[in-house]
Amino acid sequence: MTNQLAARAQALPSSDGRAPVEEAGIREFLAFVVATETYALPLSCVREIMRVPSVTPVPRAPREVLGIISVRGQVTTLIDLRQKLNVELAPVSSRTRILLVDQGDEILGLLCDRVKQVHRLSETEVELASVLGADASSYVMGIGRPGQRKAELQQGGGKPASGSNVTDILILLDPIALLKRGTHA
Amino acid sequence: MPQGKDGERAKEEFLAEAQELIESLSRDLLLLDAGIKQGQRSPETVNDLFRGVHTLKGLSGMFGFERLGRMSHVLEDLLEDLRLGRVDLTQQVLDVLFEGVDSFQRLLGDPAEQSGIDVETFTARVRSLARARVQERNIFEDYELDPSMLGVLTEYEEHRLRTNLEQGLTVFRLRVRLALDVIDTALDGLKERVKTIAEIITYLPSMDGGGGDSIEIEMLLASKKSETELRTALNRPDAALSAIPKRQRAAAPREPSKAHAPEPSTPLTPQSPPSAEIQAKPEVTPVKRSAADGDVSLRSITSVVRVDIRKLDHLMNVVGELGTVRAALARLVEKLRNGAAPAWSSEAHRIHRAFQRHLAEVQDGVLDIRMVPLSQLFDKVAVIVRQVAREQQKEVRLTITGAETEVDKLIAEELADPMMHIVRNAIDHGVEQPADREKRGKPPAGSLHVSAHQKGNHVVIELEDDGRGIDSNLIREVAIRKGVLTEQAASDLARDELLNVIFMPGFSTAREITDISGRGVGMDVVKTNITRLGGAVDIESEFGRGTKITITLPITLAIISALLFEVRDRLFAIPLAVVQEALRMPASAVRTVDGREVITLRGTTLPLCRLADLFGLGPLAPGSTEHYVIVVSVGNRRLGMCVERLSGQQDIVIKGLGRSLANTQGISGATDLGDQHLVLVLDAASIIEEVLLSRGGALIGAAS
Numbered sequence: 001m002t003n004q005l006a007a008r009a010q011a012l013p014s015s016d017g018r019a020p021v022e023e024a025g026i027r028e029f030l031a032f033v034v035a036t037e038t039y040a041l042p043l044s045c046v047r048e049i050m051r052v053p054s055v056t057p058v059p060r061a062p063r064e065v066l067g068i069i070s071v072r073g074q075v076t077t078l079i080d081l082r083q084k085l086n087v088e089l090a091p092v093s094s095r096t097r098i099l100l101v102d103q104g105d106e107i108l109g110l111l112c113d114r115v116k117q118v119h120r121l122s123e124t125e126v127e128l129a130s131v132l133g134a135d136a137s138s139y140v141m142g143i144g145r146p147g148q149r150k151a152e153l154q155q156g157g158g159k160p161a162s163g164s165n166v167t168d169i170l171i172l173l174d175p176i177a178l179l180k181r182g183t184h185a
Numbered sequence: 186m187p188q189g190k191d192g193e194r195a196k197e198e199f200l201a202e203a204q205e206l207i208e209s210l211s212r213d214l215l216l217l218d219a220g221i222k223q224g225q226r227s228p229e230t231v232n233d234l235f236r237g238v239h240t241l242k243g244l245s246g247m248f249g250f251e252r253l254g255r256m257s258h259v260l261e262d263l264l265e266d267l268r269l270g271r272v273d274l275t276q277q278v279l280d281v282l283f284e285g286v287d288s289f290q291r292l293l294g295d296p297a298e299q300s301g302i303d304v305e306t307f308t309a310r311v312r313s314l315a316r317a318r319v320q321e322r323n324i325f326e327d328y329e330l331d332p333s334m335l336g337v338l339t340e341y342e343e344h345r346l347r348t349n350l351e352q353g354l355t356v357f358r359l360r361v362r363l364a365l366d367v368i369d370t371a372l373d374g375l376k377e378r379v380k381t382i383a384e385i386i387t388y389l390p391s392m393d394g395g396g397g398d399s400i401e402i403e404m405l406l407a408s409k410k411s412e413t414e415l416r417t418a419l420n421r422p423d424a425a426l427s428a429i430p431k432r433q434r435a436a437a438p439r440e441p442s443k444a445h446a447p448e449p450s451t452p453l454t455p456q457s458p459p460s461a462e463i464q465a466k467p468e469v470t471p472v473k474r475s476a477a478d479g480d481v482s483l484r485s486i487t488s489v490v491r492v493d494i495r496k497l498d499h500l501m502n503v504v505g506e507l508g509t510v511r512a513a514l515a516r517l518v519e520k521l522r523n524g525a526a527p528a529w530s531s532e533a534h535r536i537h538r539a540f541q542r543h544l545a546e547v548q549d550g551v552l553d554i555r556m557v558p559l560s561q562l563f564d565k566v567a568v569i570v571r572q573v574a575r576e577q578q579k580e581v582r583l584t585i586t587g588a589e590t591e592v593d594k595l596i597a598e599e600l601a602d603p604m605m606h607i608v609r610n611a612i613d614h615g616v617e618q619p620a621d622r623e624k625r626g627k628p629p630a631g632s633l634h635v636s637a638h639q640k641g642n643h644v645v646i647e648l649e650d651d652g653r654g655i656d657s658n659l660i661r662e663v664a665i666r667k668g669v670l671t672e673q674a675a676s677d678l679a680r681d682e683l684l685n686v687i688f689m690p691g692f693s694t695a696r697e698i699t700d701i702s703g704r705g706v707g708m709d710v711v712k713t714n715i716t717r718l719g720g721a722v723d724i725e726s727e728f729g730r731g732t733k734i735t736i737t738l739p740i741t742l743a744i745i746s747a748l749l750f751e752v753r754d755r756l757f758a759i760p761l762a763v764v765q766e767a768l769r770m771p772a773s774a775v776r777t778v779d780g781r782e783v784i785t786l787r788g789t790t791l792p793l794c795r796l797a798d799l800f801g802l803g804p805l806a807p808g809s810t811e812h813y814v815i816v817v818s819v820g821n822r823r824l825g826m827c828v829e830r831l832s833g834q835q836d837i838v839i840k841g842l843g844r845s846l847a848n849t850q851g852i853s854g855a856t857d858l859g860d861q862h863l864v865l866v867l868d869a870a871s872i873i874e875e876v877l878l879s880r881g882g883a884l885i886g887a888a889s
Contacts, residue, residue: 056863057755058842059800060849068842068855070863075855077843106844179845 025123029144031116031170035087038116040144040170047107048100049115052092069109078109103179119146139178144170199248201491203241203293210237210286215567218279228345235264252304253292259308260285270344278314324350329430342387349407357415359404360425382418383408494594497555504548505838509857511544557597559637560588565601566608566635573612580619580630581612587637592644592740599718603711607648607734615652615732627651643762644740649733655726657683684724688712716870721820737820749832750815753802756864758837758856763869765816767831784825793825794876819870822877839866850875
């Protein structure tokens with residue numbers, strides 16, 4: 001089942017100079033927080049994490065577009081993930097970050113509330129989006145359960161798993177589906 | 186053929202080089218064509234063509250373009266015959282030449298388009314033309330020409346001499362003594378001067394030789410001018426100039442000007458009796474090609490550097506970044522002035538000034554590299570005109586002025602399609618058949634005038650024909666039938682507004698309009714392309730008399746001067762090129778006419794646009810007002826934009842918004858003012874369009 005997912009992740013543009021870690025179906029994801037949930041994007045499509053510079057709003061832009069920012073001279077569109085994911089809006093805080101994500105034909109900035117960490121997920125730690133039912137949003141690739149493998153290993157060794165890690169779930173996002181034009185809410 | 190990556194690169198170079206050659210070939214052909222129509226021969230042009238084809242032949246051999254090589258070889262032979270007068274320059278020959286150059290173009294391009302090219306058939310046609318040689322007679326016998334001079338002429342020079350004499354020009358002999366130490370420059374100077382008044386058939390050191398440090402040069406010239414005029418123009422009292430007189434004894438029996446004399450003879454020995462016919466001579470003639478033939482083409486390759494436009498774009502971006510560095514430096518200098526030691530401050534000021542000056546030079550330089558003359562585009566127009574006119578069996582006289590006007594390379598490229606469209610339409614549907622034209626009292630040949638001139642930071646291109654024009658009543662009828670306009674709306678529109686209906690998408694594809702009105706196929710595409718470049722297109726037409734289309738374009742898209750202003754505390758920029766003036770808002774003078782706010786500016790009505798409302802920027806902050814009106818104009822439309830504050834002007838580099846926002850109407854891009862804060866740059870053309878034509882838009886909405 002996860003082969004499909006791996007193929008999909010592989011099809012994503014990978015960032016320069018960073019060789020994808022190919023270790024028996026292990027994929028790297030960058031986890032970040034938007035409102036109350038933790039999401040993750042394939043690490044290979046994230047070019048850079050940056051603080052919020054001055055943003056210029058663009059009249060007539062789609063609702064989820066916060067505006068444009070200058071990234072080393074390049075005009076970059078900034079998208080508010082809260083707006084995109086249909087959750088309540090919040091002001092920028094000191095922990096707010098921008099993920100520069102390569103969407104294929106354009107690099108976009110995604111505003112998130114907080115960046116957490118990189119997770120290395122094995123096949124057993126990923127559930128496909130179909131567990132959410134047929135009407136799940138197209139941009140949800142699946143659910144990540146980091147620590148699952150560790151927990152299993154530890155259980156095999158007779159030790160109980162430490163609670164919090166096991167219950168931490170990641171909503172894995174497909175950047176191409178997420179940022180496709182013309183799919184604004 | 187070179188292999189590998191270098192091979193690829195070399196091949197690309199070849200393609201670019203060949204492309205340039207072919208473009209210049211078709212330019213020369215058009216010149217030749219124009220010359221024929223005016224009854225002139227232009228030997229220089231035939232020579233240029235010959236050299237071009239010769240170079241192309243060599244290049245294609247080197248890079249393994251075998252068919253191209255064979256094709257150019259055949260054409261080279263034909264041109265050689267033309268050059269030497271063995272073949273007459275007829276319309277038929279010209280057609281073959283045009284066909285050949287067109288085939289070159291296709292052989293370079295898409296292999297799919299090459300199926301129709303049959304090198305063998307083409308070769309056979311050229312050979313048959315070459316066989317239709319002109320009969321010659323020896324006109325040299327009629328003149329007092331020095332046999333020793335004739336003996337050293339090349340076949341080409343001989344041909345030129347003969348042609349000039351046949352056309353009734355006078356041949357002069359010029360002798361000048363030139364100092365040996367400056368012989369090169371002196372000779373070039375002399376040649377340049379002579380060329381303006383006469384054709385140089387040949388020049389050589391005089392038989393009498395020179396003494397010591399000087400040498401006597403003898404030239405053979407052909408000119409329409411009289412000896413006195415020539416003498417004045419030359420302005421060299423030391424030169425001996427004499428016209429070569431006609432032989433007295435030859436004058437009586439022969440008519441020198443007409444070429445139907447029965448007995449041909451070999452030209453080299455005028456005293457000997459006529460011997461063999463020229464066409465019976467062996468094919469191979471020893472041609473002494475002057476050294477210049479080989480040199481010229483080599484030199485033209487090396488003096489020009491071909492650069493990928495993307496490299497220039499990159500350079501331009503860097504220059505833009507430097508501009509923002511400069512702005513930051515300026516702010517620092519300003520701060521220093523208030524704090525640091527005076528000596529340091531003035532030193533910083535001086536450095537900044539120098540930086541600014543050099544930066545401006547670099548900027549101008551880079552911009553200048555990007556500029557190309559419109560002649561590149563107009564040449565293509567000329568080819569299309571000729572082609573379409575022949576297809577339609579119409580006569581079209583094309584006149585071009587202002588071809589030297591320069592625009593950004595990018596604009597010239599983008600302009601090609603719209604121009605082709607307009608020209609094609611003008612001939613297809615505008616210009617009538619010769620018989621129809623005569624019935625209407627017009628000359629049988631239609632005229633198409635293409636002109637360009639610079640107007641401030643804009644280039645204005647006009648295409649004017651004297652065809653049948655556009656019938657606005659028919660536009661009205663069709664627009665109503667097509668549901669593009671309601672009956673009410675159509676009758677409300679003024680005549681010139683009606684003409685603009687042909688630019689509307691649903692309308693111009695209408696089949697009827699192409700048959701009845703004279704213009705209209707795909708005019709919406711023309712408009713879209715030009716608007717995208719920040720330009721405008723306007724149309725004027727008088728039914729029965731002709732149509733004029735005016736295209737207004739910015740000269741460059743890269744660095745521009747912009748006016749900065751604030752609306753609702755947000756900073757915006759607008760290209761200064763479209764700004765006519767900025768004035769204080771005369772609050773009391775705002776009137777509402779037909780639901781639109783207007784003011785009167787020096788006796789004319791200026792429609793207003795509240796940018797904050799257009800862009801949905803919210804209400805005015807308490808206590809602030811829209812103090813200023815920025816008057817913008819594109820093409821012949823004007824609009825006043827109401828803003829709160831003016832914030833000065835600055836040179837900016839416009840950067841496009843990302844693909845996700847590229848279609849945002851009214852905004853052409855953004856610019857970084859040097860503090861990492863982006864400012865939006867407004868697209869005046871599209872705002873004017875949106876505001877002033879919204880009435881039409883509303884009506885369309887109502888109609889559907």
